[in-house]
Amino acid sequence: MAHISKSAFVRGIQCTKQLYYYKNNYNQRDALTESQRVSFKRGADVGILAQQLFLGGKDLTPASPWQYKQSANITRHYLQQGDITLYEASFLYDSLYAIMDIVVSTDGSLSLYEVKNTRSVKEQHLLDAAFQYYVINQAGYTINNISIVYPTQNLEDYNGDIPLADLFVMEDITNIVIERQSDIEKSSQYQVDMLSAPAPPVIKIGNQCFKPYACDFMKICWGNSTLENINAIILDDEDKRAVLLGKQILPA
Ligand code: SF4
Incomplete structure (x- = not known):
């Protein structure tokens, strides 16, 4: 069974043929360009810095990106221990898989934080977060809220001169994400069905x-x-x- 992560889901919304290739022809993807390399590195740096807004968390970065069930079970184990903060926590619902950047569990209810290296929340961030919310909610967890966390300036220009709390914005998108849940359900089911087809969908370049x-x-x-x-x-x-x-x- 092919699993669909948030990045796979967003690819599938962009173009279902891209999702098909991503799951079935992964080794034929284009080589990373230099600007993509820089962008991924900066994204990772922002994610690590944002963790310091929630000190004392447990890092649950999966040992392998394909250990879906095992990683989700580890997350469940820690969330059953009581109030806790987790980084890179995994969740699984059927074949849908989510890794959340920061999860704060308080009294059995989760606050979710997705970190982006952006200066404003964009449509693709909402889509990505709505998918994450759907998976975590369907996996049986109670969610209190979900926010996008992003820096107010380029991190290359940041020299520690302002407190981290002032460097980052936390934009609550809970209501927007909840409104999209039925669309996420339909789209993810369509993607699961499409991936079981013997050939990619016919889609022209554009x-x-x-x-x-x-x-x-x-x-x-x-x-x-x-x-x-x-x-x-x-x-x-x-x-x-x-x-x-x-x-x-x-x-x-
Ligand atoms: S049609 Fe375009 S978006 Fe779709 S898989 Fe081909 S190159 Fe990618």
Whole structure:
């Protein structure tokens, strides 16, 4: 059974064919570009710094990203001990899997915090958080609230001059996320069904390949397109051209 994590779910909303490749053709993904590498590193740095807003937590980062059940059982074990703060806690509901950046359990009710290296909450962050909320709620936990945590400035410019509490914003998105729960249920079920098909869905290349993130499988889909076809899709969009150059789909 293929498991769907939050990043897989968001990929599937962008393009179901991308999700199919992500689960079945993972080794054929495009090489990371330098800007992606930098972005992932910065994201990880922000996550670690944000943990200091909730001192004394237990780090439950899974030993392997594929030990879904074992990791979820470890989280359940700690949450049964009483009030506790957890970092990178895992949750499993059927084939849906969530790892939450920070979880604070108080009197049996959870406060969830998803850390993003952004300056404002964007649609893809809400989608991602709504999926996390759905999985954790369906796994049987009581959720008090869910927030996106993000820094107010670039961390490269941060030298410890202001307290961490002032460096980060915690934006409560509980009501928005609750409103989306039935959509998440329908979409995740559709994705589970789609993944059991013997072949990927037929989807042509287009603008969806760039938003909200550049797809990791553009070489498969765009690699055999003619220059004429590519130019007809990207028109004069320099950002899209830069993505295709970075992936060496367009010649330098
Ligand atoms: S390149 Fe485009 S069409 Fe192909 S899987 Fe990615 S998003 Fe879908």
